[in-house]
Amino acid sequence: MRGAARAGTPGTLDAVQQSPPLGAGRYGEYGGRYVSETLIHALDELTEAVERIAMAPAFESELESLLADYVGRPTPLTEAVRLARAIDPGGTVIGRLFLKREDLCHTGAHKINNALGQILLATKMGKTRIIAETGAGQHGVATATACALFGLPCEVYMGEEDVKRQAPNVGRMRLLGAKVIPVQSGSRTLKDAMNEALRDWVTNVGTTHYCIGSAAGPHPYPELVARFQSVIGKEARVQMLARTGKLPDAAVACVGGGSNAIGLFRGFLGDPSVRLYGVEAAGHGVPSGQHAATLTAGRVGVLHGSKSYVLCDEHGQIQEAHSISAGLDYPGVGPEHSFLKDSERASYVSATDDEALAAVALVARTEGILAALETSHAFAKLGEIAAEVSKKLERPATVVVCLSGRGDKDLETLLERLL
């Protein structure tokens, strides 16, 4: 639990400093706690538990052991030579390309880093029941996995639409002993699953920990999730230095709520030479209105407990997002990303459904890696990002991408669209 970006001090982070206090949960004007009074006590209790338990050395070493022996950390850093040449045949914009292999984590995505951290914390808080929301199902699977490991009952809220398109993950959760509750309200995707999980939590808050999977929600969740995911960036930084003798020129990740991206970025926030790029889901294209590009096309608002960019109309009603990838199909984004965007520490672009699909095929055939549709949004924009960075540097750029998860869960969509 180290390496937090403090609000108002962009770029001053020292990645190896001791765990700083949690703070007030503000990233500039973003974040906060926009929840009913009924949840304030639970959020206070969680904040105190993070400070008292999760930031103690004993907890950190227990979690480190779990991440090593159970998750398989550190995850490898793979150089992707053929992919780099396929995107940039002349080698003029991409010098070297590295993949941070979160797809090789147990359960197949970075989500386990946070789920294990939160469930370990929940057991120490004396919670006896866990709930979670999930979009692509990766956070649901990760939470179900951690609950099985600790012997806790787990209920996962999942939009009915996502239950259909991510059937393999629904099966995995059930095999792991979790109960999957299909949510039929609204757009029947991640946003509605989160609404329903919040309703459950407020009803059962005494016994239940709500394991939020994204770096979103009311304070302390964005900070808690970012710290548990910061292991991605910390490892990547060390690995890049070991492999190349220097820091990368750019770090790239896909952004839905933004947990893998903030995890990667936290490793490099204090390194101004490392440009940070987030890639959102443009769905059918931003002009079509059917997209999930919250930072690209949204406005500042309040959703699910924090102030951040959101997709909403001029009356403040939340709009339905669209993305082929269930994990990015969310009309909000974590508050720290909003802060990083406004402060221009990070840049955010977007890739369409079709671009992401093409990237899945390209990565599979050049590197032998079937990446998740979510992750593939990041691959889809690598050429453009590298061109921008190399132009400024006047040399080919070294880029690290967070390969946040594997694509097995997307097989049905991929077979239908790509073969």
Added chain:
Amino acid sequence: MGRIDDVLARRALGQAGDGPHTKALVAYLCCGDPDEAGSVDLAVACAEAGADVLELGMPFSDPTADGPAIARASQRALKSGGGLDATLRVARAVRARCAAPIVLFGYYNPLFVRGEETVVSLAAEAGVDAFLVVDLPLDESQSLRTRAAARGMGVIPLVAPTSRPERIALIAEVALRFPIPFVYYVSMMGVTGGAGATDVLAEASRQAAHVAKLTSRPTVVGFGIDSAAAAKVAAAEAAGVVVGSAIVRRIEEGTSPEARIDAVRTIVSELREAL
């Protein structure tokens, strides 16, 4: 002294002009469900049948603190063109037809996106007396209460069974500087629309009395009050009750404007009699 303070004070003394009833009845309905004109008639019917204060709900796409009844009502209202503007039009029309105080009830995003200053000004012009913003706890509501106070309007805070003493002390402190017409005590953990067990509502009533003592503000009990009997228990030691989902369900079940108004009159009259 604001309109709500005045109404609650008279009610507590049994001087509301409808007999020896001393407990306040706050009635919620979702504006635009089933349509804007219908909401005006239904709100006026609530006031005529004995509601002391009207809570006009602004429908929101993601009402996370509400149960299925109000969530469905919000969806119907949004489909019929409901939202902040429609709710303010309902408020203005209701204000023209009856004197009952109006609380604008909703979630924060529609207020934030329009701008607090603009909303406060529009609400003041529409005859609104106070705001209750579910997802804007005390810590986040300073600017809204400052702006509202400048126009003579209050912001109503919630207290939950889990609220620590320092939260209630904070309300007491805020109440010294800003108008807090009443405090809303949430009877049980959960969303709106449940049926509160008698012992839970009785305990909530005792707790509300305690909060009233600490804050020197009238405290009403809401959540889980679905019948006249439940209202009586919840109001026993409190200043009154808030009833929402029970009214919203009558509106949902009504098959014509007349049937809806009759059903709402009936439930509100029953509640009034019990209080």
